[in-house]
Amino acid sequence: MQLAPALPLALLGLLGWSQTEGAQAWKLAPPKPLPDARPAELERWKELSCAECHEDVTREWARTTHAMAWIDPLYQESLKEKKKPESCHNCHIPEPLSHVEPGAKPKSRDPQHNWSHFGIDCNTCHLGKEGEILGPFGAPNEAHRSVAAEAFRPENQSAMLCIGCHATNIGPVIGIARDFVETEQEKKGRSCVGCHMAPLERTIAKDATTVRKGRSHELQTPRDPAFLARAFEYRARRDGAKVLVEFENVSGHRVPGLIGRVLDIDAELLDAQGVSLAKGRLSIDHKQFAPVDGVLTLELEAANAAAGAKVLLKGLHDAPGYETPQLFLERTLELH
Template sequence: MQRLVAILSLSLASLLGLACDPLEPTPAELDAATEDRAQAFEQRDTDPDALPTTPELATPERVDVDIDPGDNQACVDCHPAAAQTWTGSLHQRAWIEPAFQTSYAREPLAFCRTCHVPRADPEHEPPAQLAALGVDCVSCHVRDDVVHTGLGEDGGSPKALAGHRVVRSADFGETACASCHQFEFPRKAHRAPGTLMQKTMLEHERSEWSELDCADCHFPKREDTGGRDHGMSVSRDPELLRASLHAAVTRVDADTLRFELEPVGVGHRFPTGDLFRRLALSVEARDHAGRVIEVERRYLARHFDAEVDGHGYIGEAPDDRLSGPASVSLSLARADQAAELRWQVSYQRVDSRDHAHPERSQLAGEVVLARGVITP
């Protein structure tokens, strides 16, 4: 199976891998819990309502700040392998990550706090302990003091469960992600009601990989532990990004280069997530001395009008991010004078976008996905 790729805003829901009760159980309590779970599963065979497996999962946990952040430590203690990969991940660093903090300094909104530190009160700045946890185990796996997770390879076998009640759901891998990876623009953003600021889930539903859920690719199974990797490197993993795109460029006539682009194993638009992410295509014409005599660029991204319309809304132009194979041509007026044409495709995380001059936009990060040289 090809590995799906995503590229999230930073974004945000930690999946799969079990969490624990706040108090670490003794071995005797674990044995008793295992027996209780075995009986519960037997009861489920005759009473489907005894142990629900497809709950309605709410949006990320929003709890009072006086709830002990140490709750998450109980999860870490019982699930060290998952915790090891979560530590230092974009989920754990969701609040403290430098690129987010730069954006947040410009717009310190409760809207942002809701997903970047979901256990804190969004109406106030988060306390240091919760800020350091970002999106933790409890944020995604605990609802009403009950642990939720996916079905797992064991299909919910009692031998794999102990220490706390666990509700398993076939759609957990998508449902837990949706609230922070697909949402509307905040109020006063001059967008028509229903306009999505991020729409990764919708993109996934329309992709050829829709039968898989987010966790199948973004939380791959670890061979050493049998559990799921919670590292979530995605948009910060250059090797993974480069493997996600096939690019070929040919000179179709004297002044035109054609880019043939195809995402590889990507279950949504490429790039996805933050609305400022984009693919940057460029061609440089250089003379025999190596001097740049002309540059042409094209950005594959979500595009928005620069001004509000008659209703006070900012409209969205056609979205040309990749959802499948695409052909894009760039033309240069002075290509016939060039000794060589240098082309490049880059994945860019934009911090601040310049609508009038997109090439002047401030970048939070860039990864060159492919490049080459064409000579006459």
Template sequence: MSLIVSLVLPVAGLLAGCNGDKSGDSGGVDDDSGDTGVTAVDPNHDDLSMPAEPTLDPDSFTSAAECADCHPDHYAQWSRSMHAYAMVDPVYQALVGIRQADLDGTQDQFCTQCHSAIGTRGGEIVPGFSFEDLSPIVMEGITCEACHKVARIDRVYNSGHVLDPEGPIRGPLTDPEPSSFHNAAGMEYSDIFESAEFCGACHDVVEISGLPLERPYEEWTTSPGRDEGQTCQTCHMPESSGYAATDTSTVRTLHDHSFVGVDVPLLGGWATPDEVEQIRARIEELLATAATVSLSLPDQVVAGEQLDVVVDIRNDISAHNLPTGSTFLRQVWLEVIATDALGTRLYATGDLDANGDLRDYWSSLDQYGDDDLISLSSGFIDAHGQPTLFSHLATEHTSHALSPLYERTYTLFVPTEGAAPGPITVSARLRLRPFPPYLLRLLELDELIDKLEIYDLDAVVGEVSVVPSE
């Protein structure tokens, strides 16, 4: 079986991934192994986000639990968000542990500079640190004042925000009302809270080697969404009307603090089953308009001859790539299955092995068993030219993502030998999974695998009549 791929829009840059190049071109996405214009930071410290000596006192920050007294709705949203989950996430902790072991703790601040800026700048993240030894405010992760004490953005990557723990509470309200709780430091309007730069300061990540890892902000800067006035907050902090605090009668424009993306908490007890279902429903709502899959089939095929199946995938997101963020962890792939009139499978790509993994390099049961696999995810290559899961070992980062509003066309060849009389049914769906099962097994987190969700971004079904050969 073979595969032909073409792009609807011509773009520059040929990508090759660990599974071989099936894209023919990048769909507007550049290979991340090239020059980024970003100078690699000192592996041991960075004056802004990974200081060698503490630059603030963690005790000067207020716990989110205290904010809940006046802002119960904001707190309830945040408390089940990935921001609150940032330091307790078992997957994150396991990945940090591998980096610690590989590098003898010399780069322990790299991941925590965003996951807990307070702890990293406050001197608690020392070489060989243990999560069990960190203070409660540090384990709150991206807590309220980790954002609302930001004075300015000095760079739009790697925790590029300047924290001002003794300064006022800052936010997007132009006319904040006086509050006895905030009187000591005061409150102040800041336009950075409505900017994409505010989010990009942490969500764009460059490895210590200089290799770009996550680039949603960089993608946004050249996107149609930016031209339309969209920011990260437009989708990930949607607006509503209500009261910003319990002690006010002023109706405000509020922003949701659930920060919905594609993740649900996997840690047992972190959220109730009902809360997890609510998060999943929000994710499905967010993804409902993310992509379109189109299927082009002939009206008929002669029995025994090859059936050409043409599939188009379009990224309907106007502000960033599909996928974006931690694309080296995210799985986005196309499943195409063809069956005859009796339900016998004639062809499949994008199906899963018995472990629930794609049949690619990382499958322990059927490595490279899916020659036609169409994946939009990215992958790391190490100095020996081998795939790796870990960014600190990577020298290349190759992406197959679709740029905003781009479309890519794939042609698949389905054999029809032995097909039963009657129509052939072809189904295609674009699927997304936050983590692959093989990663959780590698991290010895097998018990979390059953909690992984697969989301279908779009699906389509078509039929082809089979006519007898002459």
């Protein structure tokens, strides 16, 4: 796989989804507990040996669907229909990525092993071929051998740590990382880690004293309404007797990436006094998806929209396992 060259930091800073933005601006509300059957946190996370010294990181990870990739009731349920469920396990209970070529789909662990409980565990990304720990720093310590690895250089992370599992259409999943690769998102300074793991500065192990720049392991997810809303830039403009409401996908891949997810966005045109002039709805799902870098447009009839008119947006998100759709967007747009 071709790896994109590093981008100058100055260029990254110009982009909305910059990786160099302050941690405060980037860190959104922590993901909400799922409004469905999955637990808010993987129980037993303290059994991982890493938790003893990396408690913060491990607890963050324990709240992700990576941690739940095996125990996930939606996954376990979907295995029942499969003749060859073992063909599903590669990405849900993987062996370390270092066991395959960079960017390839990992091998699967033995599902009978107690260790399956931990889904996509620390070893998946961090365990090297010779038992060394791969990381971004390569700082010597007494607990384990650490190596500064190619895969952890920011410009390699997407290709070497994420895309191998996220680029395949399988089960209900759409391999959205293909969009990211085909449209050369890295040239725009975008990366999977840059958007999905918020930057932090902290000491990274028990009794460590050096404050390091790292990342939260709590993946930012579309189950967090504020994060989902950032998938688009929203605009409303006049076009003759119409008002066009535009949704530009700035997420680096199509939206959504899972069969069964639906975004229903209602738009209402109001005059300066708040009287409703027109209404419309945009539904986004895996068939009518928002293409990467594309703009979806909703047309409102607006022959009589005078100065001061506004568009009110309200968006609901439904996903497999949700009991009810969740509000993710409430916003007023000025007309341009």
